[in-house]
Amino acid sequence: MKNFISGIPSSDIDQVWKACLPFIEAAADKGQAEMTTDDIYHFCKEARMQLWIIFDENHKIQAAATTEIINYPAKKVCRLVTLGGTNFDDWMESLQVIEEWALERNCISLETFCRKGFLKKLNNYGYKQTYVVLGKDLTTLH
Numbered sequence: 001m002k003n004f005i006s007g008i009p010s011s012d013i014d015q016v017w018k019a020c021l022p023f024i025e026a027a028a029d030k031g032q033a034e035m036t037t038d039d040i041y042h043f044c045k046e047a048r049m050q051l052w053i054i055f056d057e058n059h060k061i062q063a064a065a066t067t068e069i070i071n072y073p074a075k076k077v078c079r080l081v082t083l084g085g086t087n088f089d090d091w092m093e094s095l096q097v098i099e100e101w102a103l104e105r106n107c108i109s110l111e112t113f114c115r116k117g118f119l120k121k122l123n124n125y126g127y128k129q130t131y132v133v134l135g136k137d138l139t140t141l142h
Helices: 010-028 037-045 088-104 116-123
Strands: 003-008 050-056 061-071 076-085 109-112
Touching: 003 010, 003 088, 010 037, 010 050, 010 061, 010 076, 037 061, 050 088, 061 088, 076 088, 088 109, 088 116
Parallel strands: 076 109
Antiparallel strands: 003 050, 050 061, 061 076
């Protein structure tokens, strides 16, 4: 089955948000609570982040992703913030559209923070681990 990806203009976020929310929640829930889905919604509405929908030829949503452009002092990158969906291998190649979009905006790479299991899948599509991020909860006393 053929899949398609579409970037959603910030002015149209309200029209699709409810349908995309379960996919975004699934991805965000695996993070370290850096931001809520409400934060992501507002960033997409403000065009600080971008919402992407991957759907099949029957217009059924297979996945939703969010990205943001990061301007480091030495380079500009596109960060894949959330990516949630079903049948990953059926649509992963669709992300080339995001890569092309990022190149058009002068990004020199795409980065994402992900779990080990997802790293294995992304390796098949040219993504390489560049470093490991560790975290420690400081809200509890030892």
